[in-house]
Amino acid sequence: MTTELLQVHNLKQYFPIKGGIFGRKINDVKAVDDITFAINEGETLSIVGESGCGKSTTGRAILRLDEPTSGEVTFDGEDLLSLNKKEMQKKRKDLQIIFQDPYASINPRQTVRQVLNEAMEIQNVLPKEERYDRMIELLETVGLGPDKLDRFPHEFSGGQRQRIGIARALAVDPKMIVCDESVSALDVSVQAQVLNLLQKLQKDLNLTYLFISHDLGVVRHISDRVLVMYLGKIVEIADKKSLFDNPKHPYTKTLLSAIPVPDPNAKKEQIVLKGDVPSPIDPPTGCRFHTRCPFATDRCKEEVPELRQNENLMGEQHQAACHYIEEIESGEMQPKY
Amino acid sequence: MAETSVKTQQAETKPPSPQLENMKKVYKKLKKNKTAMVGGILILFFIIVSIIGPVLTPFDPDAQDYTNRLASPNADNWFGTDHHGRDIFTRIIHGTSITLYIGFSSVLLGSVAGTVIGIVSGYYGKKIDAILMRSMDVLLAFPGILLALAIVSILGGSLQNVIIAVAVFSIPVFARIVRGSTLAVKKLEYVDAVRALGASDFRIIFRHILPNIMSPIIVQATLRMATAILAASGLSFLGLGAQPPTPEWGAILSQGRNYMWDDPHYALFPGLAIVVVVLAFNLFGDGLRDALDPKTKG
Numbered sequence: 001m002t003t004e005l006l007q008v009h010n011l012k013q014y015f016p017i018k019g020g021i022f023g024r025k026i027n028d029v030k031a032v033d034d035i036t037f038a039i040n041e042g043e044t045l046s047i048v049g050e051s052g053c054g055k056s057t058t059g060r061a062i063l064r065l066d067e068p069t070s071g072e073v074t075f076d077g078e079d080l081l082s083l084n085k086k087e088m089q090k091k092r093k094d095l096q097i098i099f100q101d102p103y104a105s106i107n108p109r110q111t112v113r114q115v116l117n118e119a120m121e122i123q124n125v126l127p128k129e130e131r132y133d134r135m136i137e138l139l140e141t142v143g144l145g146p147d148k149l150d151r152f153p154h155e156f157s158g159g160q161r162q163r164i165g166i167a168r169a170l171a172v173d174p175k176m177i178v179c180d181e182s183v184s185a186l187d188v189s190v191q192a193q194v195l196n197l198l199q200k201l202q203k204d205l206n207l208t209y210l211f212i213s214h215d216l217g218v219v220r221h222i223s224d225r226v227l228v229m230y231l232g233k234i235v236e237i238a239d240k241k242s243l244f245d246n247p248k249h250p251y252t253k254t255l256l257s258a259i260p261v262p263d264p265n266a267k268k269e270q271i272v273l274k275g276d277v278p279s280p281i282d283p284p285t286g287c288r289f290h291t292r293c294p295f296a297t298d299r300c301k302e303e304v305p306e307l308r309q310n311e312n313l314m315g316e317q318h319q320a321a322c323h324y325i326e327e328i329e330s331g332e333m334q335p336k337y
Numbered sequence: 338m339a340e341t342s343v344k345t346q347q348a349e350t351k352p353p354s355p356q357l358e359n360m361k362k363v364y365k366k367l368k369k370n371k372t373a374m375v376g377g378i379l380i381l382f383f384i385i386v387s388i389i390g391p392v393l394t395p396f397d398p399d400a401q402d403y404t405n406r407l408a409s410p411n412a413d414n415w416f417g418t419d420h421h422g423r424d425i426f427t428r429i430i431h432g433t434s435i436t437l438y439i440g441f442s443s444v445l446l447g448s449v450a451g452t453v454i455g456i457v458s459g460y461y462g463k464k465i466d467a468i469l470m471r472s473m474d475v476l477l478a479f480p481g482i483l484l485a486l487a488i489v490s491i492l493g494g495s496l497q498n499v500i501i502a503v504a505v506f507s508i509p510v511f512a513r514i515v516r517g518s519t520l521a522v523k524k525l526e527y528v529d530a531v532r533a534l535g536a537s538d539f540r541i542i543f544r545h546i547l548p549n550i551m552s553p554i555i556v557q558a559t560l561r562m563a564t565a566i567l568a569a570s571g572l573s574f575l576g577l578g579a580q581p582p583t584p585e586w587g588a589i590l591s592q593g594r595n596y597m598w599d600d601p602h603y604a605l606f607p608g609l610a611i612v613v614v615v616l617a618f619n620l621f622g623d624g625l626r627d628a629l630d631p632k633t634k635g
Contacts, residue, residue, distance in 0.1 A: 065532060092534060092535035099529070104525050105526040105527050107531075107545050109548050
């Protein structure tokens with residue numbers, strides 16, 4: 001029996017663009033535009049998409065690091081956006097984040113001890129006397145020795161710093177962790193170590209992850225379900241297997257075709273899109289992908305496709321936002337290259 | 338048991354803190370910069386003089402000797418005497434502590450107030466930012482000395498009021514610098530990380546932002562010392578600051594002005610003292626700025 005730990009409803013995050021003499025609002029960057037999804041307890045949901053599609057913004061909005069413009073974020077049965085500042089500070093104990101840049105995510109003037117102690121102090125996790133043992137335990141959990149406790153961030157490598165970041169997040173016993181491109185800045189061998197650590201922690205501590213990444217290889221490794229975003233909208237959401245083996249949205253297909261294959265002789269059809277991602281200030285009408293989609297019709301320019309599921313073609317949890325899932329699948333529609 | 342052994346081991350092999358290491362690096366860079374070192378040594382010299390100087394001087398700064406009025410520099414009176422026959426050298430030595438006191442306290446007041454305004458403005462942003470920074474712009478719009486003059490004329494001329502006036506006109510400079518640095522630091526991920534942990538604004542500001550914006554504040558404070566000393570002397574010169582017979586340099590200079598043609602030494606030496614101390618702080622401040630800038634190679 002799976003329970004939904006986090007539900008996101010109609011989340012919108014617009015960033016105002018100000019200009020003119022009086023700093024009036026001219027327009028908005030529609031970074032995240034009306035997305036709805038849920039994460040089950042204990043699972044890993046990945047958000048993928050190219051730069052600027054709103055994946056990180058979604059993570060930050062859920063944590064209220066940026067106040068969302070509108071929508072509802074229900075965590076563990078409580079609407080986070082309706083909490084006041086004090087209540088939210090308490091609630092943050094259950095919801096942690098691990099950042100992308102291990103060099104920027106730790107205060108350069110604090111030792112590991114201070115970093116971990118501060119986390120526990122803020123949330124009042126343990127009485128003072130017991131904190132030392134807990135710190136040693138945390139370091140052990142993330143694979144660092146107790147001798148590292150009094151060291152400063154500049155004495156560590158990127159991978160070690162990321163482990164400290166993980167230890168800091170774990171220090172308050174969270175239920176869910178948002179991993180915002182958490183392994184993107186690490187080199188591949190260290191990436192694997194950190195990913196394995198994250199998976200082990202998930203199993204041991206029953207954590208739920210919202211994993212934000214642009215690296216499809218990493219996503220394939222760690223996810224239970226995958227959510228694909230394009231220009232602030234969800235284009236497809238499915239369990240990992242369906243998404244990678246049976247993508248339905250033309251954008252997802254393009255994205256997957258870009259995964260490099262470790263075989264120089266492999267012939268693989270690569271779909272190359274024309275043009276750039278349109279501006280999120282004035283996103284295209286209708287389906288946001290229509291300007292670059294090889295299947296686009298006039299209907300796509302006007303009608304916004306909803307996330308939907310076709311029982312014959314797709315798995316139970318598989319949804320895609322395209323008007324022509326069936327037609328493309330049957331070959332009735334051919335790409336116009 | 339095992340735990341205690343770990344603890345003692347840590348105490349022994351405690352690595353140097355980044356602050357300490359950073360300070361060493363800054364000092365190394367500073368040592369290579371000759372003009373900055375000259376400035377630094379001069380500042381040190383003035384500080385030492387202000388502490389032990391008054392004990393060593395043979396004369397009383399206020400002792401009048403009408404048989405020896407307006408004497409030119411000689412073996413007894415190195416800088417000559419003034420129109421009351423007081424030894425100018427002694428008076429300048431005694432004035433050093435007053436000058437440094439005015440400089441330090443006004444810069445301290447100004448930098449603390451400016452830092453608070455700058456951090457609040459940069460951290461909270463929006464309306465608070467707009468209101469605070471526009472009022473800082475108002476202060477900045479006045480030429481510094483004119484503003485100080487206005488404040489002193491409202492409060493009345495005294496040493497204390499000069500300090501307040503000079504502090505007030507230093508506030509906007511600090512506020513602007515601190516606001517800019519705050520904006521930069523507040524966007525860093527570690528600030529987001531502690532915010533995500535549920536830290537209060539107070540903790541974020543004092544534990545995470547302030548320690549990381551100290552270097553521009555320190556540089557500005559050093560440079561501001563020069564401006565503050567100059568402004569305070571200027572006010573005393575105009576008769577609005579330290580009142581005679583206080584041996585304040587600006588005040589001595591002001592009195593010496595009346596005898597400029599016949600006895601130039603009277604105005605020359607207090608003037609020189611002001612020039613040297615201001616130059617020292619400027620040189621040292623400039624050097625400090627270069628040394629604290631991580632982009633310059635040491």
